[in-house]
Amino acid sequence: MDASKVVTLAPKIRVRSLGKIFEGPRPVVALEDINLDVQDNEFVTLVGASGCGKSTLLRIIGGLEYHTSGEVIAGGRAISGPGSDRAMVFQHYSLYPWLNVIDNIRFSRRLRVNREDLTSADVERASGRADALLNLMGLPSMADAFPSQLSGGMQQRVAIARALMPRPEILLMDEPFGALDAQTREVMHDLILHVFRLEKSTIVFVTHDVEEAIYLGQRVVLLAPRPGRIDTVYKVPFGAGRRQELKHTREFLDMKKEILERIRETSGMKTDTDLLERMSRAAGQGEE
Amino acid sequence: MARNGNSARPGLWSIRGPMSQRRYWIFAAIGLLVPIAAWWLIATSGFVEKVFMPAPGSVWSRTMLWLQEDNLLADMGISIYRVTMGWALSAVIALPLGLLIGTFRPVQALLEPLTDFIRYMPAVAFIPLVMLWIGIDEGSKIAIIFIGTFFQMVLMVAEDVRRVPSAQIEAAQTMGATRGEIIKLVLLPSAKPALLDTMRVTMGWAWTYLVVAELVAANSGLGYAILKAQRFLQTDKIFAGIILIGLIGLVIDQLFRLAHRKAFPWMHLKS
Numbered sequence: 305m306d307a308s309k310v311v312t313l314a315p316k317i318r319v320r321s322l323g324k325i326f327e328g329p330r331p332v333v334a335l336e337d338i339n340l341d342v343q344d345n346e347f348v349t350l351v352g353a354s355g356c357g358k359s360t361l362l363r364i365i366g367g368l369e370y371h372t373s374g375e376v377i378a379g380g381r382a383i384s385g386p387g388s389d390r391a392m393v394f395q396h397y398s399l400y401p402w403l404n405v406i407d408n409i410r411f412s413r414r415l416r417v418n419r420e421d422l423t424s425a426d427v428e429r430a431s432g433r434a435d436a437l438l439n440l441m442g443l444p445s446m447a448d449a450f451p452s453q454l455s456g457g458m459q460q461r462v463a464i465a466r467a468l469m470p471r472p473e474i475l476l477m478d479e480p481f482g483a484l485d486a487q488t489r490e491v492m493h494d495l496i497l498h499v500f501r502l503e504k505s506t507i508v509f510v511t512h513d514v515e516e517a518i519y520l521g522q523r524v525v526l527l528a529p530r531p532g533r534i535d536t537v538y539k540v541p542f543g544a545g546r547r548q549e550l551k552h553t554r555e556f557l558d559m560k561k562e563i564l565e566r567i568r569e570t571s572g573m574k575t576d577t578d579l580l581e582r583m584s585r586a587a588g589q590g591e592e
Numbered sequence: 593m594a595r596n597g598n599s600a601r602p603g604l605w606s607i608r609g610p611m612s613q614r615r616y617w618i619f620a621a622i623g624l625l626v627p628i629a630a631w632w633l634i635a636t637s638g639f640v641e642k643v644f645m646p647a648p649g650s651v652w653s654r655t656m657l658w659l660q661e662d663n664l665l666a667d668m669g670i671s672i673y674r675v676t677m678g679w680a681l682s683a684v685i686a687l688p689l690g691l692l693i694g695t696f697r698p699v700q701a702l703l704e705p706l707t708d709f710i711r712y713m714p715a716v717a718f719i720p721l722v723m724l725w726i727g728i729d730e731g732s733k734i735a736i737i738f739i740g741t742f743f744q745m746v747l748m749v750a751e752d753v754r755r756v757p758s759a760q761i762e763a764a765q766t767m768g769a770t771r772g773e774i775i776k777l778v779l780l781p782s783a784k785p786a787l788l789d790t791m792r793v794t795m796g797w798a799w800t801y802l803v804v805a806e807l808v809a810a811n812s813g814l815g816y817a818i819l820k821a822q823r824f825l826q827t828d829k830i831f832a833g834i835i836l837i838g839l840i841g842l843v844i845d846q847l848f849r850l851a852h853r854k855a856f857p858w859m860h861l862k863s
């Protein structure tokens with residue numbers, strides 16, 4: 305870490321009165337007046353009811369979507385489009401099926417080779433990093449395999465390694481484990497925490513799994529829908545070095561309950577559950 | 593082959609069920625031999641007049657005669673040349689154009705409605721115009737095949753490119769790829785297998801325009817031979833010509849499939 309970074313306390317990501325309206329015959333206000341600072345080397349998770357704008361906010365920070373008001377500053381610069389300082393991990397289908405695992409991981413290297421005059425030592429170091437990432441992800445024997453030969457969990461590990469390859473300052477993840485089973489998820493959680501400690505990056509992580517949000521995040525940001533806005537920011541009281549047992553502690557469970565309840569309140573799904581109850585009661589009566 | 597008591601292998605008729613290589617070929621052979629046998633039966637039974645349906649034997653001998661005395665190989669050669677040229681010319685223009693249509697919205701808006709409009713026009717109807725503009729030499733035959741193939745091909749290429757998952761493109765963008773790099777390193781390699789399939793399918797269409805193309809003042813070629821046989825009511829030669837076109841198509845199709853397996857081994861992995 306260089307000196308300037310230590311002195312300046314400016315946040316790594318600064319979102320100021322951000323708004324996003326999807327134009328169209330029926331315009332959608334996806335986000336309204338979002339204010340959020342993410343510090344350097346902080347792990348922030350975003351939760352909220354479906355359709356509340358989590359992905360939209362993440363994609364705006366990643367530069368994949370444009371905002372219609374306010375501003376986003378990442379690493380001191382107002383963002384305009386995507387860049388290699390903000391890597392993104394998607395839920396699905398982002399690996400390149402025609403490249404094997406190690407070439408997928410090295411993909412960002414191929415981009416830069418075209419532009420920079422690299423010495424062979426640089427290339428050497430890069431391939432060392434690709435191998436190191438492969439090991440970190442627990443896939444050392446899979447270098448030559450193609451994505452179609454990997455399980456979903458392995459594919460996501462490769463996607464994460466590929467995103468980490470260019471040493472991004474910011475890692476943006478949109479439900480990266482959403483399609484994985486519970487056991488694989490737990491393994492991935494500890495892996496991503498390990499990566500976070502090792503790489504010292506800043507992570508913004510979208511999920512609909514509250515347990516995941518608390519276990520991984522230092523802060524959990526809850527968005528409310530229609531229009532998408534920040535409802536509550538929860539500070540997670542657990543330090544580094546979290547372990548799976550944590551999920552069974554009183555404190556953890558209480559927090560999970562509180563957040564879940566709040567999501568339910570903000571989502572306005574109350575009437576639906578009432579309806580369901582009435583329906584099942586009616587069905588029960590019909591049987592008798 | 594035998595069914596073990598404890599094997600849970602899905603049956604032959606389960607939806608999208610597995611099939612062994614051997615069984616596949618058995619079924620393929622049945623599919624080819626049954627129509628030939630039916631043809632032979634009908635033709636030799638005497639129910640149908642010979643002019644309407646010649647027997648396989650006479651088609652065969654007519655083919656041999658054509659080969660020995662009427663320069664069958666030259667006819668095949670010139671037809672293959674015309675179709676391949678018309679198709680290749682299409683591909684050379686359709687690939688870059690389709691890539692642009694599938695990548696940039698302004699190009700799509702500019703060209704796609706126009707292409708949709710033209711592709712409904714029957715290629716045969718262009719014959720007089722082609723003769724007027726290009727004349728009656730080789731170029732005109734190639735032009736007809738081009739007209740029949742090109743407009744469909746462009747739209748299919750554009751669709752192949754559009755079908756590249758956006759996550760693949762966006763992942764490259766967040767790794768700092770430029771527009772050119774995304775086209776070269778993501779869109780093209782990702783769409784390539786689909787593009788080769790499109791080339792294979794459109795090659796088949798190009799062949800269906802052969803007879804039409806050889807309506808234009810030709811004096812050689814399989815299509816021309818079929819047209820001439822029609823004039824003399826040589827049904828066996830018509831059969832021979834049609835079957836030969838089908839066989840050539842079958843060979844070309846298999847070559848494309850082989851190329852697909854060789855070029856994209858990662859697509860044919862058993863996971």
Ligand SMILES: Nc1ncnc2c1ncn2[C@@H]1O[C@H](COP(=O)(O)OP(=O)(O)OP(=O)(O)O)[C@@H](O)[C@H]1O
Nearest residue numbers: 326332334352353354355356357358359360361512
């Ligand atoms: N391209 C788009 N065009 C129009 N509306 C969109 C578009 N993308 C998202 N929206 C709308 O914006 C709102 C926020 O969507 P977003 O995908 O960000 O929600 P989310 O919180 O990620 O939901 P989920 O949990 O289901 O992934 C939704 O109402 C959605 O319908």
Ligand SMILES: [Mg+2]
Nearest residue numbers: 358359360478
């Ligand atoms: Mg989402």
